Amino acid sequence: MLLGFLITVSMAVWVLSFRMLERGPRAQQMAAQIVSIVTITRAALTHSAPEMRRELLFDLASDEGVRVYPLEQSDQVEPVPEDILMPELQTDVRAKLGGDTKFAGKVNDVSGFWVSFKIGDDDEYWLMLERDRLEHAGLQWFGWALIVLVISLLGAGFISGLINQPLSRLAFAARALAKGQQPDPLPEAGPTEIIEANRSFNQMVDDLNRVESDRAVILAGISHDLRTPLARMQLEIEMAKLPADARDGMQSDIGQMDAIIGQFLDYAKPTDAASFARVDLSALLAESAHEATRLPEVRITTDIGNNISIPGNATDIQRVINNLIENARRYGRTAGSTIAEIDIKAGIESDQAVIEISDHGNGVPDADKECLLRPFTRLDTARGQANGSGLGLAIVERVVKRHGGQLQLLNRKGGGFRVRISIPR
Numbered sequence: 001m002l003l004g005f006l007i008t009v010s011m012a013v014w015v016l017s018f019r020m021l022e023r024g025p026r027a028q029q030m031a032a033q034i035v036s037i038v039t040i041t042r043a044a045l046t047h048s049a050p051e052m053r054r055e056l057l058f059d060l061a062s063d064e065g066v067r068v069y070p071l072e073q074s075d076q077v078e079p080v081p082e083d084i085l086m087p088e089l090q091t092d093v094r095a096k097l098g099g100d101t102k103f104a105g106k107v108n109d110v111s112g113f114w115v116s117f118k119i120g121d122d123d124e125y126w127l128m129l130e131r132d133r134l135e136h137a138g139l140q141w142f143g144w145a146l147i148v149l150v151i152s153l154l155g156a157g158f159i160s161g162l163i164n165q166p167l168s169r170l171a172f173a174a175r176a177l178a179k180g181q182q183p184d185p186l187p188e189a190g191p192t193e194i195i196e197a198n199r200s201f202n203q204m205v206d207d208l209n210r211v212e213s214d215r216a217v218i219l220a221g222i223s224h225d226l227r228t229p230l231a232r233m234q235l236e237i238e239m240a241k242l243p244a245d246a247r248d249g250m251q252s253d254i255g256q257m258d259a260i261i262g263q264f265l266d267y268a269k270p271t272d273a274a275s276f277a278r279v280d281l282s283a284l285l286a287e288s289a290h291e292a293t294r295l296p297e298v299r300i301t302t303d304i305g306n307n308i309s310i311p312g313n314a315t316d317i318q319r320v321i322n323n324l325i326e327n328a329r330r331y332g333r334t335a336g337s338t339i340a341e342i343d344i345k346a347g348i349e350s351d352q353a354v355i356e357i358s359d360h361g362n363g364v365p366d367a368d369k370e371c372l373l374r375p376f377t378r379l380d381t382a383r384g385q386a387n388g389s390g391l392g393l394a395i396v397e398r399v400v401k402r403h404g405g406q407l408q409l410l411n412r413k414g415g416g417f418r419v420r421i422s423i424p425r
Contacts, residue, residue: 031092332359
């Protein structure tokens with residue numbers, strides 16, 4: 001818009017300057033044209049035989065658009081409309097045809113450009129030209145200026161598009177990174193400023209990935225140390241020295257910390273697509289549903305189709321299912337009850353294996369659904385008090401994407417939260 005405004009202003013200034021500069025030459029050109037027509041017409045009338053003048057006037061009117069009328073004292077004359085060229089044009093015409101030359105814009109209610117001339121000393125006539133004949137040449141410049149303006153505006157739009165495209169790409173990548181997603185590297189091409197901005201962004205993403213990888217290695221070491229028999233033996237010896245209540249609290253803390261570290265490792269663990277095999281999804285869901293029935297305060301309802309299989313990693317798919325069931329158990333308790341009712345459904349839609357795991361809890365506000373997929377994010381106010389690391393759904397999304405699938409977070413009709421997963425078969 002700014003480029004268009006500047007171009008429009010510059011074109012307006014150019015048009016005004018052009019009109020100022022070409023006013024004199026154009027007035028002279030039009031005056032010369034009028035004088036030439038009047039001179040030729042007067043010469044033709046003067047040297048033609050009287051009986052041929054009527055036919056001559058008819059030819060001038062039909063072929064040249066020139067009409068000649070006798071000038072009478074009773075003619076009703078209206079002046080020429082105001083125009084920036086008229087004063088200079090009339091001065092030039094009078095300089096050639098005589099100072100007593102008259103001009104009119106309308107004579108006897110007939111519009112046109114009227115100019116008087118004499119034949120001899122007594123006979124005076126009006127010569128009438130169509131105004132379009134004089135104005136057409138003067139308006140040509142306006143058409144060219146309009147064409148130049150349109151081309152300039154199109155060029156401005158193209159230039160602004162070239163500038164906005166990389167900025168939009170950078171903004172899209174930044175939003176994806178803010179959501180915990182892995183954006184594609186930005187192209188390091190174009191103007192110097194765009195290259196520097198994209199290069200800095202790519203470097204920042206690489207640094208974040210490197211930090212995440214280092215964190216996974218450190219956590220893996222900690223988890224390994226905590227899980228070795230020697231470490232556990234040392235912990236048990238130290239805990240034996242503590243009072244019973246302190247020992248129970250410490251065991252609970254260690255168990256919770258071990259579970260959180262396990263989630264960290266699951267989130268950082270890569271998936272090798274080359275190791276994919278056919279996974280019996282129906283059997284995995286049935287097994288997970290059966291195991292979930294052993295959990296306290298859980299009621300499971302299933303609707304699982306038979307013989308549903310997908311290419312993938314069975315361990316990762318099992319982890320996704322267990323995470324979703326655990327998420328529903330923790331945060332999806334039915335209002336006014338201590339029981340978490342969980343519905344597990346699976347089927348085939350358009351050559352896609354579709355899994356739906358729903359609860360009957362409070363659901364999640366639409367504005368907060370994207371936040372659930374961000375690592376280390378918990379919506380305590382929407383889903384109850386959370387005790388995990390905030391990686392459950394982030395792990396689910398990462399595994400689903402690595403299997404070429406799609407994850408949708410929906411609110412269930414009648415209350416509750418529903419997770420829908422579609423994976424190609």
